[in-house]
Amino acid sequence: RLWDLQLDRLVARGRHGAIPSASRSPAAAMSTVDARDGPTRPKGAAVARGLCEELFTDDFFKRHWEKEPLHYRAAERGKTANLLPDALGVDDLMEVLRRCGPNLKMFRRGEALDAESFMAGYLEGATMVVNQADRCNETLFTMCRLLAERLYVHVFSVVYLTPPGTQAVRMHTDDQDVFLMQVWGKKRWTIRNAPTTLPYTEEMLGKDAPVAKELVGDPIMEFTMEPHDILYIPRGYLHEAHTCDEPSLHITVTVPTSDYCWGVQLVKHFMQQLHAGSATSPLLRGYLGGSKDVDVGNLDGQLKGAVETWLQGLSSDGVLDAWESRMARTNEWQAKQFGRMCEDRPGPPHVTEESRVRLMPGVTCRCDEGAGFATFMRGDELCLERPLSRRLVPLVQRLTHRPQKVSELPCPDAFERICLLQLLNYQGVVQLFVKGPGS
Numbered sequence: 001r002l003w004d005l006q007l008d009r010l011v012a013r014g015r016h017g018a019i020p021s022a023s024r025s026p027a028a029a030m031s032t033v034d035a036r037d038g039p040t041r042p043k044g045a046a047v048a049r050g051l052c053e054e055l056f057t058d059d060f061f062k063r064h065w066e067k068e069p070l071h072y073r074a075a076e077r078g079k080t081a082n083l084l085p086d087a088l089g090v091d092d093l094m095e096v097l098r099r100c101g102p103n104l105k106m107f108r109r110g111e112a113l114d115a116e117s118f119m120a121g122y123l124e125g126a127t128m129v130v131n132q133a134d135r136c137n138e139t140l141f142t143m144c145r146l147l148a149e150r151l152y153v154h155v156f157s158v159v160y161l162t163p164p165g166t167q168a169v170r171m172h173t174d175d176q177d178v179f180l181m182q183v184w185g186k187k188r189w190t191i192r193n194a195p196t197t198l199p200y201t202e203e204m205l206g207k208d209a210p211v212a213k214e215l216v217g218d219p220i221m222e223f224t225m226e227p228h229d230i231l232y233i234p235r236g237y238l239h240e241a242h243t244c245d246e247p248s249l250h251i252t253v254t255v256p257t258s259d260y261c262w263g264v265q266l267v268k269h270f271m272q273q274l275h276a277g278s279a280t281s282p283l284l285r286g287y288l289g290g291s292k293d294v295d296v297g298n299l300d301g302q303l304k305g306a307v308e309t310w311l312q313g314l315s316s317d318g319v320l321d322a323w324e325s326r327m328a329r330t331n332e333w334q335a336k337q338f339g340r341m342c343e344d345r346p347g348p349p350h351v352t353e354e355s356r357v358r359l360m361p362g363v364t365c366r367c368d369e370g371a372g373f374a375t376f377m378r379g380d381e382l383c384l385e386r387p388l389s390r391r392l393v394p395l396v397q398r399l400t401h402r403p404q405k406v407s408e409l410p411c412p413d414a415f416e417r418i419c420l421l422q423l424l425n426y427q428g429v430v431q432l433f434v435k436g437p438g439s
Contacts, residue, residue, distance in 0.1 A: 040086060041086065041087060042083040042086050042087045042139075043087070043138075043139055043142060044087075044138065044139045044140065044141065044142025044143040044144075044145075044146065045142055045143075045146060046083055046087075047082075047083045047084055047087055047139065047142075047143045048142070048143045048146035048147050048150070049146075050080045050081050050082065050083045051081060051082075051143075051147065051179070051230075051253075052147075052150055052151070053080075053081075054072075054077070054078070054080055054081035055072060055081045055179075055230060055232075056151060060232075064232060064234075065177075065234070066177065066198060066234050066235075066257070067234060068234065069191050069220075069221060069231070069232055069233050069234065069237055070230075070231070070232040071189075071221065071223050071225075071229065071230075071231050072229060072230040072231070072232070073229055074226065074227070074228035074229050075226070079228040081228070081230055082181045082182070082228045082229065082230050083228075084139075084181050084183050084251055085182075085183050085184060085227045085228055087139050088137075088139065088183055088249075088251075089353070090353055090414045090415050090418060091352045091353055091354075091418075092137060092139075093159070093161065093249065093415060094350065094352075094415075094418060095136070095137070096130055096133055096136040096137050096159060097118045097128065097130065098350070099136040099341050099342065099345075100130045100132075100133065100135075100136050100341070101341075103130055103131045103132050103133070103135070103136075104118060104128065104129070104130050105128075105129045105130075105131070106118065106121040106126040106127065106128060106129070107126060107127045107129065107168050107169060108121075108124065108125050108126045108127070108166070109125075109166070109167075110167065110168075110169060110170050113126045117423075118419075119418075119419035119420075119422055119423050120419075120423065122161070122163060122415065122416065122419050123389070123416065123419055123420060123423070125163050125166060126163070127160065127161065127162045127163065127166060127168035128159065128160070128161040128162075129158065129159065129160055129168065130158065130159035131156075131158055132156050132157070132158070132334075132337070133156075133157045133158060133159040133251070134155075134156050134157045134334070134338065135334065135337040135338045135341045135342075136338075136341050136342065137342075138338075138342065140157045140251065141334075141338045143157070143253070144156055144157055144253070144334075145331070145334075145335075147253065148331065152255045153260065153323075153324075153327045154255075154256065154260070154327050154330050154331055154334070155253060155254065155255055156254050156256075156334070157251050157252060157253055157254065158251070158252040158254055159249070159251060159252075160180075160248075160249070160250050160251075160252060161247070161248070161249045161415065162185075162187065162242075162243045162247060162248045162249075163243065163247050163413070163416070164243050164244065164245050164246050164247050164391075164413070165242075165243060165244065165245065166242065166243055167240070167241070167242040167243075168241075169206075169240075170206055170210060170211075170240065171190075171192075171206050171210075171211055171216070171238055171239065171240035172204065172205060172206025172207055172211065172238070172239070172240070173194065173195070173196075173199060173204050173205045173206060173211075173235070173236050173237065173238055173239075174204060174233070174235050174236075175199055175200065175201045175203070175204050175235050175236075175256075175257075175258035175259075176235050176254050176255060176256050176257055176258060177232070177233070177234050177235050177254075177255045177257045178232070178233050178235075178252050178253065178254050178255070179230055179231070179232050179252070179253040179254075179255075180225065180230065180231040180232075180233070180250050180251075180252050180253075181229075181230055181250060181251045181252075181253060182225040182226060182227050182228065182229045182230070182231075182248070182249075182250045183227060183249040183250055183251060184227055184247070184248070184249045185227075185243065185246045185247045185248035185249060186224050186225060186226050186243070186244065186246060186248060187224065187225045187241050187242070187243055187248040187250065188222075188223075188224050188225075188241060188242055188243070188244060189221070189222070189223055189224070189225060189231065189239065189240075189241045190219050190221070190222050190239065190240050190241070191219065191220055191221040191222075191233065191237055191238070191239050192216060192217050192218070192219055192220060192237065192238035192239070193217050193220055193237065193238070194234070194236035194237045194238065195211075195215040195236070195238070196236055197236055198234075198235060198236055198257075198258070198261070199235060199236045199258065200258050200261075200263065200264070201258050201259070205238070206238070211238065215238075216238065217238075225241075225248075225250065235257055235258055246412065246413070247413050247415065247416070249415075260323065260327075262319070265319055265322070265323050266319065268322070268323075268326070269310075269314075269318065269319050269322050269323075270307075270310050272322055273309075273310050273313070274306055274310070281302060283298065283299060283302055284302055284303070284306065349432060349434040350422065351406060351418050351421045351422040351425060351432060352406065352418070352434075353406055353407040353414065353418070354405070354406070354407065355405075355406055355432060355433060355434050356403040356404055356405050356406065356432075356433040357399070357403065357404060357406060357409075357421055357425070357430050357431065357432055357433065358399070358400065358401050358402055358403045358404065358430070358431050358433070359399050359400060359401050359429065359430060359431070360428060360429050360430060360431045361401065361431070362378050362379070363376055363377065363378050363383060363429050364376070364377050364378075365377075365396060365399055365429070367388065367393055367396040367397050369393060371388075372387060372388060373385055373386060373387045373388055374386050374388050374393075374396045376424075376429040383427075383428070383429055384424075384427050384428075384429050386423075386424070386427075388420075389416075391411060391412055391413060391416065392411060392416065392417075392420055394410040394411070395409050395410055395411045395417060395420065395421075396420075398410060399430065403431075403433050406418065406421060409421075
């Protein structure tokens with residue numbers, strides 16, 4: 001396999017070593033980040049090290065890699081393989097969602113949702129999916145870059161935040177090998193065998209239409225993911241998941257294996273040689289449906305000549321060299337995007353777990369149990385009438401004109417709490433204090 005030969009190269013070049021535990025210099029921060037920022041906040045290097053030491057063992061690559069799924073249960077094997085629950089909090093997730101731009105997709109009941117903001121979307125029951133979330137968060141970026149350097153050449157991450165009692169997408173297969181790292185909440189998973197072994201991108205199932213019934217076998221795994229758990233799914237296995245009575249956040253560490261397999265890389269290598277060589281004649285560049293008086297014999301000769309020229313110089317080392325060159329450019333672009341998306345951006349203060357809020361002076365609020373909405377008044381004038389889920393009623397009822405710490409307001413879903421308070425602040429009925437009570 002492409003990965004096996006690449007691993008041999010890494011060993012030969014001395015790159016296949018332990019994840020460094022401390023940085024040698026600020027310039028080397030990308031690959032050698034200090035393991036911890038204080039006693040309870042692991043950084044990306046510590047997260048990557050936990051994966052490499054606890055999960056990516058010889059036994060994993062022998063039994064599971066590109067072969068069969070694995071549910072790594074923290075309750076049985078310890079929490080050190082997945083340190084993301086200690087590394088990422090609600091405020092970190094809010095920052096990712098503010099920075100991610102068009103990489104955010106929202107889904108509700110399996111359909112795309114177009115909401116005015118991610119906060120409004122979540123309050124309406126939408127799942128948040130952030131592609132390439134490593135571009136928006138230093139911990140995820142460092143983790144992905146170290147895993148790429150250590151094992152997988154290129155790695156990226158995807159955020160999945162799902163409200164209680166929902167399913168983001170229907171049963172499907174992927175064209176990538178994925179490691180799902182549960183951060184908070186729980187999620188119920190069902191895994192079925194792969195209808196196609198190691199599929200290409202165009203062979204994925206369930207993306208545009210439900211999977212055909214004749215391809216759906218009996219479940220081979222059914223379980224609940226809890227914080228610090230890890231789920232590995234090789235590409236091609238059917239899977240689906242849903243939340244129960246609590247929200248779920250997991251980070252998917254993605255290895256794009258179908259893109260980086262021999263079949264696809266052979267095609268890319270051929271195209272690269274075709275563009276670089278003398279075989280790029282006007283005839284070969286011409287539109288397939290063009291002139292009907294094309295000299296078929298000449299065309300056949302040029303097609304065969306292009307392939308024969310390519311085959312004469314074809315070698316596994318040549319394919320790997322071209323692949324590594326493309327991956328270097330891909331990783332460079334990943335780093336540039338991270339730098340741009342994590343730049344400090346001026347803007348109004350945001351609600352965080354540590355900030356304080358109160359009702360705006362002169363504003364009163366009424367929120368009855370079972371009413372399903374809250375009414376905000378300024379004197380006799382209606383300011384705002386907002387729909388509410390049952391989970392948010394106690395929070396709104398607790399709001400007064402005395403500033404209160406956000407994390408102390410009652411709500412079982414900390415992300416939902418911040419979304420509501422931020423929207424109420426935007427709508428002018430809740431005041432935000434970003435400094436401490438003594439300031």
